[in-house]
Amino acid sequence: MSYKSDIEIAREAKKRPIQEIGDKLGIPTEHLLPFGHDKAKVSQNFINSVQSNDDGKLILVTAINPTPAGEGKTTTTVGLGDGLNRIGKKAMVCIREASLGPNFGMKGGAAGGGYAQIVPMEDMNLHFTGDFHAITSAHSLLSAMIDNHIYWGNELQIDERRVAWRRVVDMNDRALRDIVCSLGGVSNGFPRQTGYDITVASEVMAILCLSNNLEDLQRRLGDIIVAYTRERTPIYCRDIGADGAMTVLLKDAMQPNLVQTLENNPAFVHGGPFANIAHGCNSVIATKTAMKLVDYVVTEAGFGADLGAEKFMNIKCRKAGIAPSVVVLVATVRAMKMNGGVAKADLGEENVSAVEAGCPNLGRHIENLKSFGVPVVVAINHFVTDTDAEVQAVKDYVGEHGSEAIVSRHWELGSEGSEALARRVAEVADADVASFAPIYPDEMPLFEKIETIAKRIYRADEVLADKKIRQQLRDWEEAGYGNLPVCMAKTQYSFSTDPNLRGAPTGHSVPVREVRLSAGAGFIVVVCGEIMTMPGLPRQPAALTIGLNADGEIEGLF
Template identity: 85%
Template sequence: MSYKSDIEIAREAQKKPIQEIGEKLGIPSDHLLPYGHDKAKVSQAFIDSVQGNKTGKLVLVTAINPTPAGEGKTTTTVGLGDGLNRLGKKATVCIREASLGPNFGMKGGAAGGGRAQVVPMEDMNLHFTGDFHAITSAHSLLSAMIDNHIYWGNEQDIDVRRVVWRRVVDMNDRALRQINVSLGGVANGFPREGGFDITVASEVMAILCLARNLKDLEERLGAMIVAYRRDKTPVFCRDIKAEGAMTVLLKDAMQPNLVQTLENNPAFVHGGPFANIAHGCNSVIATNTALRLSDYVVTEAGFGADLGAEKFMNIKCRKAGLAPDCVVLVATVRAMKMNGGVAKADLGAENVAAVEEGCANLGRHIGNLKSFGVPVVVAINHFVTDTDAEVAAVKAYVETQGSEAVLSRHWEHGGEGAEALAQKVVEIAESGASQFAPLYRDEMPLFEKIETVAKRIYRADEVLADQKIRNQLKDWEAQGYGNLPVCMAKTQYSFTTDPNRRGAPTGHSVPVREVRLSAGAGFVVVVCGEIMTMPGLPSKPAAESIRLNDSGQIEGLF
């Protein structure tokens, strides 16, 4: 049996005008700023007007560690949102915007899949409403103003060896990771080393996703540390006088984007920090707005629960005063088999023993999520090759972990296929069972916070960090930054820092290569192992297959 591709299904969508989607949430059309007929930004004035509304239930969708077999976190998020609406709940989906780099690299798109998608798919995966361009431009403005400040006399006495503000571009371009700037003589400034990160790793992206409003945005931008003086005191963005102009560039990007699912239910798609090198969640302003307009908000956190969900709990919820009522942990039979040692080419054959062997990864995530005091339901994202015996093996295992697994067929049947999952989520969320609490206290020393995540979430024996890194953390504590949460930057493929170690490994260490203070966003980035803040393209990037067909339609986005 042949199935249509995601883009073919998305192209056939019977979309409604965006004003009708806004009406479902009670957003008047004059508070929608349309980008064409099928997407719009929601005005800040309307957002401000609903802040006193009662909040709905918050459901987080997360997953096991990614495998080449696929997990389907966004697909499940969208399917669950549609399923909740089918049950008569006013439900809104909140997901992140897609980055161009991964789209043209390995992913090829990030708007769900099958019958559980957010549309317009092509727009969302490409330029959308220009938010990422605005973030890149605001970041680049500050980069230019720093070097310009140094060129015109360096009033702040910046030590050019200690400029910590890197440049960004929304593309996977390994050639830019480490560069030399200001070459070419006196007219071009003072030569120094620099480098590029991908836009989704920018502190500006993190700030946009954590700021409550434009005033908060401007204050946070001003608090970013861009360099250090010769006396080693920090130079802030506000010292360069860039935060006002940056806010102007970000004015529209701060407003959440409203689109729709294939079943014409509302979805906010806003912000997109990477989960392995940033905090991996959509914007606080979108989530908060959706909670005040809906009975249920279904949101996701990037990659596996050891990264995205941990940061959702310890960073986003802590900063925004949020508390999830239920967590949905997505797994697939195929991924269990891969964790059990089966090669990707052999995943089609039934192998219950491999499924059982691979469930250790799932079990560890269940335990980790429960440690936050939040009830967990496992969603088995159904593939047509799954056998009854394999599904039964996953369900039986999850039961031994004190949770329940529900088979969900949203990819094939949309919201109807997710109704059983939706019913279980409602049952859990409305039971009031959630006793959410972050993993560590604000006042815990920074290195102890790193150890807490490494030992309790990754199950590492120790954290390896040289004295220079430990001293840096102590210096930041002395400067008043000790109460910040930590944002762990590590591979998404494993609990360890080795991407090849699947399952639920123990007896490993977490090496900390570097720490970065994101003073405006309000967290300390901890770079572990070989993780890169500027990814590269794979040997055969998705871009090779993306093109316009003879009808002018985009082909190659998955």
């Protein structure tokens, strides 16, 4: 049996004018800033006007550690949002925007899949409403102003060897990871080593996604540490004088983007911070606005629950003053088999024992999520190759771990396939049994925060950090940054820092390679192992198959 591609399904969507989607949320036409007929930004004035509304229930969708088999986290997020609307609930979806680099590289799009997608899929996965371009421009303005300040006399006495601010571009380009800039003689400035990250790894991206309004945005931008003097005194963005102009560039990008699902239900798609070097969630302003407009908000966190959900709870919820009522943990039979040792080529064959062998990864995530005081429902994202015996093995395992697993066929059937999941998730959310709390307090010392995550979430025996790193953390505490949360940067493929260590490992160590202060975003980045902030393209990048057909339609996005 052949199935249509995601882009074929998206192209057949019967979209409604974006003003009709706004009507569902009570957004007057004059408060929508349309980008064509099917997407619009929501005005800050409207957002301000709904702040006295009661909050709806927040539902977090997360997943097991990702495998090459695919888990379908965004697809489940969209399918659940449609399912809730199908059973008569007023619900909407909040997800991140897609980065151009991964779209043309290996990951593909970020709009869901099958019959659980957000449209316009092509626009969402390409330039969309220009938010990422605005973030790139604001970041680049600061980069230019730093070097310009040094060129015109360096009044702030910046040590050129200690410029911490790199450059960004929204493309996977390994050649730019490490560069030397300002070559070419006196008129071009002072040569120094720097490099590029991908735009989603920019602190500007993290700041935009954690800011409540434009005033908060400018304050956070001003707090960015861009360089140090020879005496190690920090130089801030506001010292350079770039914070005001950067805010101007980001003015429209701060407004959430309203689009729709294939079933014409509303969705906010806004922001896109990296899920390892940053917190991996959509914007606070989009999530909090959605909670004022509907009864149920379905959102997601990047990568597996050990990274995305942990940061959602410990960083986003802590900073935004929000709390999830229920967590949906996405798993697939295929991924369980892969965790159980089956090669990707053999995933289509029934193997119940491999499913059972891979389930401890799922069990670990259930335990971790419950430790935040939030109930967990497991969504088995159904694949056509799954057998009844394999599905039952997952259900039995989850039941033994004090939760329940529900098969969802949203990819194949849309909201009809997610109805059972939606009913159960709504029941759990409405029961108000959650007693959410982050797993560490603000006042805990920074190194103890790192240890808490490593031991309670990763089940490591110890954190390995040399004297220099520990002293750096103590220095930041003395400088007033000790109350910040920590943002762990490690591989997404394992609970450990070894991407090849699948399942639910124990007895391992977490080596801390370096720590970085994101003073504007408001967290300490803890780099464990090799973390890539500028990905490269694979041998056969997706860009090779992306193009226009004879009708001028985009082909090859997925």
